[in-house]
Amino acid sequence: QSALTQPASVSGSPGQSITISCTGTSSDVGGYNYVSWYQQHPGKAPKLMIYEVSNRPSGVPDRFSGSKSGNTASLTISGLQAEDEADYYCSSYTSSSPVVFGGGTKLTVL
Amino acid sequence: QVQLQESGPGLVKPSQTLSLTCTVSGGSISSGGYYWSWIRQHPGKGLEWIGYIYYSGSTYYNPSLKSRVTISVDTSKNQFSLKLSSVTAADTAVYYCAREGSVLSGSYSGFDLWGRGTLVTVSS
Numbered sequence: 001q002s003a004l005t006q007p008a009s010v011s012g013s014p015g016q017s018i019t020i021s022c023t024g025t026s027s028d029v030g031g032y033n034y035v036s037w038y039q040q041h042p043g044k045a046p047k048l049m050i051y052e053v054s055n056r057p058s059g060v061p062d063r064f065s066g067s068k069s070g071n072t073a074s075l076t077i078s079g080l081q082a083e084d085e086a087d088y089y090c091s092s093y094t095s096s097s098p099v100v101f102g103g104g105t106k107l108t109v110l
Numbered sequence: 111q112v113q114l115q116e117s118g119p120g121l122v123k124p125s126q127t128l129s130l131t132c133t134v135s136g137g138s139i140s141s142g143g144y145y146w147s148w149i150r151q152h153p154g155k156g157l158e159w160i161g162y163i164y165y166s167g168s169t170y171y172n173p174s175l176k177s178r179v180t181i182s183v184d185t186s187k188n189q190f191s192l193k194l195s196s197v198t199a200a201d202t203a204v205y206y207c208a209r210e211g212s213v214l215s216g217s218y219s220g221f222d223l224w225g226r227g228t229l230v231t232v233s234s
Contacts, residue, residue: 003156034213036220038157045206045227046157051220089157091220093213097159098170099147104156 004029004090004102011108017078020105022090023071028100030071034093037066037075040104041086049088050075077107085109112137114207114225122201122232128194132207132225133187140165140185145212147221148181148192150203158203162210163190170214197232204229 005023012018022029022037029035035053038046048057050066053073063084065076073092077084090102118130132146139146147162161171163181171179180193194201204227211219 032213034218038221045224046221047224048220048222051211051222052218057219057222091157091159093218097173098145098162098212098214099159099172099210101157101159 002100004092004100006088006090006102006105008103009106009108011110012077012080013110014080014082016080017076018080018107019077020075020088020090020107022073022075022092022102024073024092024094024100025071027096028092028094029068029073029090031095032093033068035066035068035073036091037064037073038089038091039084039086040089046089080109082109112209112223114209114223116205116207116225116228118228118230120229120231122197122230123234124198124232125196128192128197128201128230128232130192130205130207130228130230131189132191133189134209135188138185139183139188139190143211143215143217145170145210145215146183146190147208147210149206149208149221151206151227152200152203160192160194160205162212164215199232202230202232 037050040046054066145162148160183190209223
């Protein structure tokens, strides 16, 4: 079971938009619409930001959006704010094991 | 409001068994619809799914840990537990319990609820 591939880091200035990719295979990201995204601030537990590719739980700002194309899912944050600086993880259902996470992406707000 | 709280020893000796319990408050494990999970995070690293259990006792484990992991549920106490055997320093991590609306339970909603996590150090 290999982890999903995410860029190690991304950065952006306040007000800008950034996109974090999450690449898997046809056995996970590409095969199912069961992709979720998590935000984790230092020393805190992860927080669900997106589920089922593009659905936002109640309370998550609409600046956060998700999409998928082929074997790659993406998280886009528009109107970047300082509080968005955190680590972000994707997760997917897989045919070989119900859950696999991405390696994580550190978002820096410049 | 449903909350999760991990508990257990913060220090485990090498070759011993790590045991943690997650207590669910504000809701019932037996209400169905969710899988109850263990996830860990090595210091400075990413998330690793360990496994999860349904209230009925049905379990799924990460293949890379399956030979050492047992997850159980006690619906009378509204708790679920993790046992990881033959631990080494590589098992030192923050361990989280979490709830997932899994595709396996018929309605996917991701890991929507997490405990605060507990650091377990493996050292003699």
